[in-house]
Amino acid sequence: MISKIDHLGIAVHSIAEARVFYEQVLGLVCERIEEVPAQKVRTAFFAVGDTHIELLEPTAPDSPVARFLEKRGEGFHHIGYRSDRIDDELARAQSQGCRLINAEPVAGAGGKKIAFLHPGSTFGVLTEICEQEQP
Numbered sequence: 001m002i003s004k005i006d007h008l009g010i011a012v013h014s015i016a017e018a019r020v021f022y023e024q025v026l027g028l029v030c031e032r033i034e035e036v037p038a039q040k041v042r043t044a045f046f047a048v049g050d051t052h053i054e055l056l057e058p059t060a061p062d063s064p065v066a067r068f069l070e071k072r073g074e075g076f077h078h079i080g081y082r083s084d085r086i087d088d089e090l091a092r093a094q095s096q097g098c099r100l101i102n103a104e105p106v107a108g109a110g111g112k113k114i115a116f117l118h119p120g121s122t123f124g125v126l127t128e129i130c131e132q133e134q135p
């Protein structure tokens with residue numbers, strides 16, 4: 001079941017430059033910066049109440065986020081929904097004819113299992129489902 005908005009993803013050229021806005025203007029605290037090799041991005045998470053802002057900076061020219069920045073520029077990139085059973089969400093999406101970018105969950109930041117649904121099937125919003133690994 002999807003229980004909350006886990007985070008909102010924002011594509012930036014440079015976390016070092018963008019974090020100044022989130023820290024100095026909005027007064028948010030950067031909880032961690034983490035590289036996610038599977039997605040070829042560096043991520044920075046800022047807590048906002050019980051959800052997060054995730055800044056995404058590409059670490060390679062062929063990173064999906066690098067291609068996004070080329071086409072669309074900096075800005076809103078994806079919405080991340082928390083689920084306790086990512087496999088069920090993907091199975092339901094598939095059975096409803098939704099196009100999946102990841103048919104199987106992949107490793108995301110913070111030890112999460114994540115998968116993306118294609119914006120062509122989600123009315124234009126790149127949609128991530130994520131499941132926190134149970135300790």
Ligand code: ZN
Pocket residue numbers: 007009054078080128
């Ligand atoms: Zn995300």
